[in-house]
Amino acid sequence: MCRWVGYLGGAIRPEELLYETEHSLIHQSQASEFYENGINGDGLGLGWYGTREKPGIYRSASPAWGDRNLRELCAQIESPLFLAHIRATTGTPVQQTNCHPFRYGRWLFAHNGYIAEFERVHRELLVAVAPKLFGNIDGSTDSEVMFHLALTFGLEEEPLPALERMAGFVEEVGARHGIEHPLQMTLGLSDGERLYAVRYASGPIVNTLFVSESIDAVRELYPERERLHHLSGNARAIVSEPLVKLHGAWREIPPGTALIVHQHKTEMRPFRPRARA
Amino acid sequence: MCRWVGYLGGAIRPEELLYETEHSLIHQSQASEFYENGINGDGLGLGWYGTREKPGIYRSASPAWGDRNLRELCAQIESPLFLAHIRATTGTPVQQTNCHPFRYGRWLFAHNGYIAEFERVHRELLVAVAPKLFGNIDGSTDSEVMFHLALTFGLEEEPLPALERMAGFVEEVGARHGIEHPLQMTLGLSDGERLYAVRYASGPIVNTLFVSESIDAVRELYPERERLHHLSGNARAIVSEPLVKLHGAWREIPPGTALIVHQHKTEMRPFRPRARA
């Protein structure tokens, strides 16, 4: 599996969420909870929106806990919108091109989960990617294929329906191969304006996903927490695991749900795999 | 481009050909001749046949000149049959899974050259790989696709015709896309018994390839060369560039030619791309 964090709000340094909380993303790289051996040591990535049209990406195949460049970068840059990911491979090679987030134009995409028995369906899924998008696939993960299927099915025009078509297609192909529960995923995406998240699995076990409550509400609960004071009122974080154990600060996103975080509001919608148009 | 060395003969340490000659493969990593900037610094690989059924592979994305593990390995192991390769990428990522040689069962495969405008034909070529072989593709190079196309077209049963079908197919797809000279290649392959080599290009410029003359003949020419004394009589090296400048020691393999090095003889045959059966 993997762990990831998405943030949208006033510009902050990524180190605040990646290093400086009790159970930060980097802490999760050695000690994930809800998790078999708790290790996410197969690479990392940070994608952030800055002053350019295209977001920047830093990716490395090293374990996140020892990556000095990530530490530096997270201390220097400031961003109102970023996605960070730590990887635990489900079989594909540990290499930079397999690290999340993946990028297409202004879009970033991160994933925690897997396509079941990917080696059996890889070819069929890959062939369904639009030929003009094929050249943007640099690595060999199921995640990157999922991203490019969603792009093929219209992600840029209507993000959530396209993700639902992607999920529907993965399940359809899986079913044809007799795979019981083809898909397990939490997704984090952004187009540079909004932060999207999805929690879904074909079977009854669904990877965890949480969104932070409104900063005002959390500040009221924990007036003594200094970190909360300088966060903007509209700041939201979406996380595989809470970055800090504060009762009332995190809301679990229900299975089969999509989330759209705008600058000033957050929507929740059901997420239901669907057939391609 | 790239540079490679293949060896078949009495067991030797790979360091003899990779490090200890005047223009060894490692020397070529910084100073190739017949070559634009002379650098092959985008990774390396060594595949060798030892005491097991399957050959061993060591691959690294580091420049060969500074790779300490390669230096160690080449000093410790002894092998009667090996292929070594140093890479200069033509665009695909610098990563371990893109380093040569590639392996399938007992087969090893190394390549110098390119498929022209690979990004335009990649998908079509990949789709032509037999589905049961698809999962053996780990990287993203044109070379690895060429290997799996040849496997698809019967490499294990009849190596040279399968390679000719691969070349024919690449040229056919290239022609359909209006690409003038689709293929540039020297190939080194082995099944653990024989060493195969091919020199071919669609156009008039063909990457260089040489085979060493018989050791007996070279020894007669250079009786003072100590290194030659302990080489077995049947030893043959195939190289992108001569490892040492000894007049009479190397024979250029003509363009459009395949070579089969057996334990005790070497055959040369014309290499002509052909349509798939």
Add this chain to the structure above:
Amino acid sequence: MCRWVGYLGGAIRPEELLYETEHSLIHQSQASEFYENGINGDGLGLGWYGTREKPGIYRSASPAWGDRNLRELCAQIESPLFLAHIRATTGTPVQQTNCHPFRYGRWLFAHNGYIAEFERVHRELLVAVAPKLFGNIDGSTDSEVMFHLALTFGLEEEPLPALERMAGFVEEVGARHGIEHPLQMTLGLSDGERLYAVRYASGPIVNTLFVSESIDAVRELYPERERLHHLSGNARAIVSEPLVKLHGAWREIPPGTALIVHQHKTEMRPFRPRARA
């Protein structure tokens, strides 16, 4: 901390101890026991004696569990004497030159533990290394300094007394800096003939170390275990943690003890830090 394995006996492939047992060294890289978070993901190394005077070394800063080259190497080579190590840094950089085993001439050296508050005593310890040995130090770990102190104090002539002088010196310097328990260590060393091990700590907590019982005895206990059949009668493994849970197969080495494994006998001796001659 770290984990390591030493082997002396009939030649075997290292994969037998590094990959193929229930709690192999590679398994320990993700799930060490007796251990805080159980992760040893900061690099690995294998040093082995082959057919050359000098042993070979393979070292990599990647986590051991995903290192493909280590997997290949351990399947191909055969050795009657080797040391393998997986690293969990206590603060010094994750890089190849900090991976164990370290080498000097025919000697290999691996360490699990630490010099307490190394940053405070590093300079003083380093200065005590014989100037002619100084250039052999490539990395920045406490372990490599310990090795070179032992060499300075006569490791090549009388191994155990030299190690005791090293330990005594580290404790003397630590005491001068007011450090309560300066030294924590299990050591694995070899000169290519014998395998040495030491278990010692300045304080009451001492890292674990085990030696395998005689193969004959273990075979009698577990006649159904196939792996035991082809091991030579004199084979011995020394390990940070048992590689397999077999009652009666492993003997804990007591704290304050050194072990010398010869081809046909194993000696245990008290290990007592001493002043330099």
Add this chain to the structure above:
Amino acid sequence: MCRWVGYLGGAIRPEELLYETEHSLIHQSQASEFYENGINGDGLGLGWYGTREKPGIYRSASPAWGDRNLRELCAQIESPLFLAHIRATTGTPVQQTNCHPFRYGRWLFAHNGYIAEFERVHRELLVAVAPKLFGNIDGSTDSEVMFHLALTFGLEEEPLPALERMAGFVEEVGARHGIEHPLQMTLGLSDGERLYAVRYASGPIVNTLFVSESIDAVRELYPERERLHHLSGNARAIVSEPLVKLHGAWREIPPGTALIVHQHKTEMRPFRPRARA
């Protein structure tokens, strides 16, 4: 040797100097001029001053030409003051901790050149580093020792005299060991306010160093060059090799000279090694 670039002026993206000129630093990594084989492929580094007290550092042991993270970073950040370096090792290991620039507090330090026969004088030079600075040395290069000697001799208080003492000390130790020309260096340093550069060698051959002429003057010469239009009037670049061949745009810094680039003026001073106070 190595190649480096220092910049001070209005904030720009480092990609302008590292990627977008005809003979950019990245171009120099494969094709340096004034240079034996023209390759600087043993790692890279970028140190930049941003919105924090401490400058940021990105360093990687990969060849600069293929480093995707460097490409990304240079496109995203903007900085009024940075130092970038590409490495060609003179013998010490290729690893991140040996990449320039090195950092101490707010200082950055980059070097091109060598201490002659470093392995013979390494220990003596290292021992002369102030004990309180010793722990800031992470790698094993001559360059990092030079930096810490300069710090020991007062770099933070009076930069140029401290560098002169460092050079004097290196020459004194070298002379004592009978080394003819102990020092070869161009240096780039910054305290976050000024950019310092030094060109010096003990012998007659001195590595090259150039400073850009005033932007106004260059603009007058080349009114059609668009890149020049948006550069601030006070912008200065110091480079091992001109980034672009424009007659009148670069001034060679004479051997035995130091340069201090302030926000609005540039001073040149003689650089003369001196004895320690």
